[in-house]
Amino acid sequence: MLRYTIKRLLQSVVVVFLVTLTAFTLVRLAPGSPALLMLADYATPEAIAAMEARMGLDKPVYEQFWIYLSGMFRGDMGTSIVYRQPVLNIICGRLPLTIQLS
Numbered sequence: 206m207l208r209y210t211i212k213r214l215l216q217s218v219v220v221v222f223l224v225t226l227t228a229f230t231l232v233r234l235a236p237g238s239p240a241l242l243m244l245a246d247y248a249t250p251e252a253i254a255a256m257e258a259r260m261g262l263d264k265p266v267y268e269q270f271w272i273y274l275s276g277m278f279r280g281d282m283g284t285s286i287v288y289r290q291p292v293l294n295i296i297c298g299r300l301p302l303t304i305q306l307s
Contacts, residue, residue, distance in 0.1 A: 229273055233266065242286050 240256035241248060248256075257263050261272055276282065282292035 225274065225277065226270070229270055233269075238262070239286060 240253050244252055244256055261269055280293055285292050285295055288295060
């Protein structure tokens, strides 16, 4: 039984990693720049470059993925572009109704 549990836990780690990698990849493949979305259409190229540097979008993709993963483990999911609030606060605020509905 212990062997089965360990095997399932290791499989779960692999699945979570693959789901995280897929989500990261899909967001990176989306058209447009998150910095441009945050600054609106009238932003200057200098302001967009500064926002991309602040968001870490100027770093290599593997480094961005590492920052993404380490942030997820710390519970730091970033800031919502739409609501301009921490994503974790938004999720926690909606969690009770989601549990109630399910």
